[in-house]
Amino acid sequence: MKTLPLNLHPDRVPRHVAVIMDGNGRWAKKFGWQRTRGHRAGADAVSRCVEACDDIGTEFLTLYAFSTENWRRPKTEIEALMRLLDKFLKERTPEMMDKNVRLQAIGRITDLPANVQERLHQSIETTGKNTGVTMVLALSYGGREEIVDGIRSIVRNLREGHLDEAMITPEMFGKHLYTRYYPDPDLLIRTSGEMRLSNFLLWQCSYAEIVVMEKLWPDFQKEDLYKAVQEYQKRHRRFGGL
Numbered sequence: 001m002k003t004l005p006l007n008l009h010p011d012r013v014p015r016h017v018a019v020i021m022d023g024n025g026r027w028a029k030k031f032g033w034q035r036t037r038g039h040r041a042g043a044d045a046v047s048r049c050v051e052a053c054d055d056i057g058t059e060f061l062t063l064y065a066f067s068t069e070n071w072r073r074p075k076t077e078i079e080a081l082m083r084l085l086d087k088f089l090k091e092r093t094p095e096m097m098d099k100n101v102r103l104q105a106i107g108r109i110t111d112l113p114a115n116v117q118e119r120l121h122q123s124i125e126t127t128g129k130n131t132g133v134t135m136v137l138a139l140s141y142g143g144r145e146e147i148v149d150g151i152r153s154i155v156r157n158l159r160e161g162h163l164d165e166a167m168i169t170p171e172m173f174g175k176h177l178y179t180r181y182y183p184d185p186d187l188l189i190r191t192s193g194e195m196r197l198s199n200f201l202l203w204q205c206s207y208a209e210i211v212v213m214e215k216l217w218p219d220f221q222k223e224d225l226y227k228a229v230q231e232y233q234k235r236h237r238r239f240g241g242l
């Protein structure tokens with residue numbers, strides 16, 4: 001069996017890591033640059049993070065890239081972010097092919113500009129048969145919105161007679177969420193020191209281990225993922241038991 005970085009325990013690698021990639025704006029500010037430059041640097045950190053997951057055998061990586069609340073930002077920043085996303089998908093899809101990465105997306109994707117949606121669907125399709133890390137981008141994503149969309153889907157099924165009330169359980173509800181194809185995150189990482197969820201994977205993170213690091217997202221290195229996993233491996237996950 002290959003040895004993992006930092007001597008990580010191969011049997012206890014988180015299957016699914018979720019990341020709140022925060023601090024791009026503050027990173028740019030530190031150098032007196034525009035916030036957008038921080039977002040650009042953040043895109044490189046994404047590649048490092050995916051590589052690090054691949055190194056240790058994490059199967060799913062969900063990245064919070066744009067929240068439903070982020071639509072409240074100035075129009076110029078939103079436009080810059082959408083342009084950057086388009087560019088990211090265009091330029092990095094070959095890299096995803098090289099690294100055997102399968103791209104997926106969750107969120108209210110139809111809120112995104114048409115060109116970005118188009119590009120996203122193309123990249124998802126192109127990488128669809130890859131068997132390495134599944135990278136899930138959360139775009140126009142909100143945990144509460146996702147739960148509400150799940151309720152709507154259940155109500156539709158009830159009305160059409162495909163379901164009855166007694167069939168509604170937590171497991172079943174999970175099948176009506178955007179994340180129905182993925183296991184729940186084992187480890188949730190947030191950069192930039194903020195101790196909050198900011199509406200990310202509210203349902204799915206019920207039992208995720210949380211690691212908050214001070215580093216700003218553009219400074220995130222592969223080592224930081226390994227260190228977070230090392231911290232995760234020290235935790236005793238009880239799931240309410242003893």
Ligand code: IPE
Pocket residue numbers: 021022023024025026027065066067070081192
């Ligand atoms: C995270 O960085 C990226 C997005 C939310 C799109 P921020 O843009 O939130 O950066 P800070 O938190 O203001 O530094």
Ligand code: IPE
Pocket residue numbers: 020021022023064065066067069070194196198
């Ligand atoms: C969370 O970061 C959203 C993303 C990383 C995409 P924010 O910067 O939007 O969160 P708050 O405003 O600090 O809670």
Ligand code: MG
Pocket residue numbers: 022023024
């Ligand atoms: Mg932020």
